[in-house]
Amino acid sequence: MEHKEIYDILEGVTDPEVPVLSIIDLGIVRDVRVERKDTADEVTVTITPTYSGCPAMDVLAMGIRMALSGRGYRKVNIENRISPAWTTDWMSEAGKQKLKAYGIAPPVRKTGREQALFEEDNIECPRCGSVETELISKFGPTSCKSLYKCSQCLEPFEHFKCH
Amino acid sequence: MRNKLYYVLQLADNALIMGQRLGEWCGHGPIIEQDIALTNTSLDHIGRARSLYQYAADIYNGMSAAEKAGCFLSVALSQKAKAGEAVQEDDMAFLRDAWDYRNFLLVEQPNKDWAYTIARDFYYDAFNYFYFAALSESSDTTLAAIAQKSLKEITYHLKWTSEWVIRLGDGTDESHGRIQEAINYLWPYTGEMFQMNQVQKEMAATSVAPDTAGVKTSWDGRINSILQEATLTVPASTFSHTGGIDGTHTEHLGFILSDLQFMQRAYPGMEW
Ligand SMILES: [Zn+2]
Numbered sequence: 001m002e003h004k005e006i007y008d009i010l011e012g013v014t015d016p017e018v019p020v021l022s023i024i025d026l027g028i029v030r031d032v033r034v035e036r037k038d039t040a041d042e043v044t045v046t047i048t049p050t051y052s053g054c055p056a057m058d059v060l061a062m063g064i065r066m067a068l069s070g071r072g073y074r075k076v077n078i079e080n081r082i083s084p085a086w087t088t089d090w091m092s093e094a095g096k097q098k099l100k101a102y103g104i105a106p107p108v109r110k111t112g113r114e115q116a117l118f119e120e121d122n123i124e125c126p127r128c129g130s131v132e133t134e135l136i137s138k139f140g141p142t143s144c145k146s147l148y149k150c151s152q153c154l155e156p157f158e159h160f161k162c163h
Numbered sequence: 164m165r166n167k168l169y170y171v172l173q174l175a176d177n178a179l180i181m182g183q184r185l186g187e188w189c190g191h192g193p194i195i196e197q198d199i200a201l202t203n204t205s206l207d208h209i210g211r212a213r214s215l216y217q218y219a220a221d222i223y224n225g226m227s228a229a230e231k232a233g234c235f236l237s238v239a240l241s242q243k244a245k246a247g248e249a250v251q252e253d254d255m256a257f258l259r260d261a262w263d264y265r266n267f268l269l270v271e272q273p274n275k276d277w278a279y280t281i282a283r284d285f286y287y288d289a290f291n292y293f294y295f296a297a298l299s300e301s302s303d304t305t306l307a308a309i310a311q312k313s314l315k316e317i318t319y320h321l322k323w324t325s326e327w328v329i330r331l332g333d334g335t336d337e338s339h340g341r342i343q344e345a346i347n348y349l350w351p352y353t354g355e356m357f358q359m360n361q362v363q364k365e366m367a368a369t370s371v372a373p374d375t376a377g378v379k380t381s382w383d384g385r386i387n388s389i390l391q392e393a394t395l396t397v398p399a400s401t402f403s404h405t406g407g408i409d410g411t412h413t414e415h416l417g418f419i420l421s422d423l424q425f426m427q428r429a430y431p432g433m434e435w
Binding site: 049053137140141 | 196197199200203204205206207208209210211213214304307308309311312313314315316319322323
């Protein structure tokens with residue numbers, strides 16, 4: 001992979017709202033470019049927001065800057081790109097496993113059809129594994145999550161919505 | 164370029180005012196899940212408004228001094244432009260007065276109660292759903308990208324408001340009566356969404372903006388089917404209040420803006 005070192009550094013930048021996920025796991029890093037300017041490398045990282053109103057974007061940009069400058073990259077540009085629109089299809093397998101271990105049910109379906117956004121039955125409880133679960137609200141504590149309750153172990157849990 | 168600027172602002176103003184209205188519910192929702200649903204939705208609208216305002220600011224900054232002259236009636240924004248400063252997304256939101264806002268009269272209508280909020284949002288979400296699908300094909304790539312980004316969010320909004328219309332309409336006598344009242348009261352504000360003013364006609368001619376005729380047909384179909392499922396009556400009136408998209412507003416917008424803009428007007432350029 002090109003610019004592997006940069007990607008490795010970005011692995012260490014996490015989403016402030018779901019701190020178990022790195023921005024690479026989330027699939028919001030769309031491009032990395034490195035240009036040699038004078039004697040130093042100038043790095044441009046292109047990111048995309050999860051939701052239009054994602055309040056974490058500024059914090060993420062700052063996190064990227066700090067992580068890279070901490071490793072000696074002095075000139076860092078952050079570009080925002082909204083097209084193509086982010087989808088949970090871009091979340092890595094590793095990311096989904098981390099989410100589950102953290103107690104958040106990962107997105108299961110592939111998007112692409114409107115139906116996929118709403119066929120949210122049978123979400124597996126991240127605590128006991130039961131699929132006897134029920135939707136409490138399509139809107140959770142952050143835009144990317146909905147609220148569920150497990151009918152087996154009776155615990156409430158969050159589900160990272162298919163988007 | 165002036166019409167493009169006005170068109171982008173119209174889209175942005177709708178999103179901002181709707182987002183601000185829904186934000187007023189924060190901490191007042193009937194139960195926490197619904198409170199969260201409204202504020203989540205508000206955030207989607209405001210996020211979309213930000214992208215659009217930044218685009219509007221870029222268009223404005225790229226205009227010649229002659230083109231800029233007289234673009235806005237608002238003194239605060241004109242002064243900034245006259246001083247030769249580049250404007251930002253925030254300036255578009257905070258420094259324009261009501262007559263420079265181009266949002267629909269519908270979105271500035273008060274929350275009033277749960278039924279009124281649901282009815283207003285339902286009308287607007289259904290419009291957005293079909294309008295942004297069409298806007299995704301815009302010849303303007305920035306607008307097309309913003310529309311594509313917004314579409315999944317809007318799909319959620321419409322699903323949520325449709326479910327509430329059905330729940331209230333097909334609920335108790337009390338809930339049925341109150342949502343029907345709200346549906347009737349807000350109906351005359353829906354016609355404006357499909358009105359094409361000079362700005363929109365010019366934008367449609369170059370395929371930047373969708374023609375609203377197709378959107379209207381789809382909207383009618385969706386409204387009819389949901390209201391029918393909700394056992395509600397579709398209002399028959401064809402009367403429509405107009406003016407918002409040309410800057411003539413109901414008395415409500417001034418109050419929204421005084422809330423929204425107070426800090427930036429009292430302490431220009433403040434940050435926290
Ligand atoms: Zn369980």
